[in-house]
Amino acid sequence: MSSQLHPQSWGPSDDLPNRLGGTPTLSMPDDWTLSTPWRRAQEEADKGGPINHAERMVFLSGSDSPHRVTFALDGADLLAKCDCRAHQFNDWCSHVASLWWQWVTCEIVVHHLDTGREYPAPPCWLSLNDCTDLPTDDLTPAELDAYLTCDLGDVGVREFARYTGRAPGTVGNLLERAREKTVGEQR
Numbered sequence: 001m002s003s004q005l006h007p008q009s010w011g012p013s014d015d016l017p018n019r020l021g022g023t024p025t026l027s028m029p030d031d032w033t034l035s036t037p038w039r040r041a042q043e044e045a046d047k048g049g050p051i052n053h054a055e056r057m058v059f060l061s062g063s064d065s066p067h068r069v070t071f072a073l074d075g076a077d078l079l080a081k082c083d084c085r086a087h088q089f090n091d092w093c094s095h096v097a098s099l100w101w102q103w104v105t106c107e108i109v110v111h112h113l114d115t116g117r118e119y120p121a122p123p124c125w126l127s128l129n130d131c132t133d134l135p136t137d138d139l140t141p142a143e144l145d146a147y148l149t150c151d152l153g154d155v156g157v158r159e160f161a162r163y164t165g166r167a168p169g170t171v172g173n174l175l176e177r178a179r180e181k182t183v184g185e186q187r
């Protein structure tokens, strides 16, 4: 089974403020691997921690103050927003870079706001260039979870069914409904 799936009891999250609707998705700037935020992300420890399923405080060892960062999966995207000035102007900062670094090194788990699933590493279906606008809004959490995992993540239906303790037919039905809805929305 893919290490990207993390077992947990599923339940929708209530601690997510409505303002998340306007949160930008993560996109890396050109040459981001050479950027100062990316260097700081790897050199400085983060003394912060999670606030709720969508947000974390990031307090880098070279900073004077902590920053509040939204960092959560939504649909097929990663929402990323920081309250610092750098992020306001560049949509990129050391705090977001630090969370990305901590995620790819499996130090933090990131929650999916729709499905409740926890991801201990970036899932393979995650696109950072913001060009995939998947019509996932109409899917139920269970349909979205199956669609992301099986169709976009390329996990077998039987494997996913076994992992989540359901019949393959149940997962198959969820996938079918998800495909009908997403195809119906696309041109």
Ligand SMILES: [Zn+2]
Pocket (backbone or CB within 6 Å): 067, 082, 083, 084, 085, 086, 087, 093, 094, 095, 096
């Ligand atoms: Zn920041």
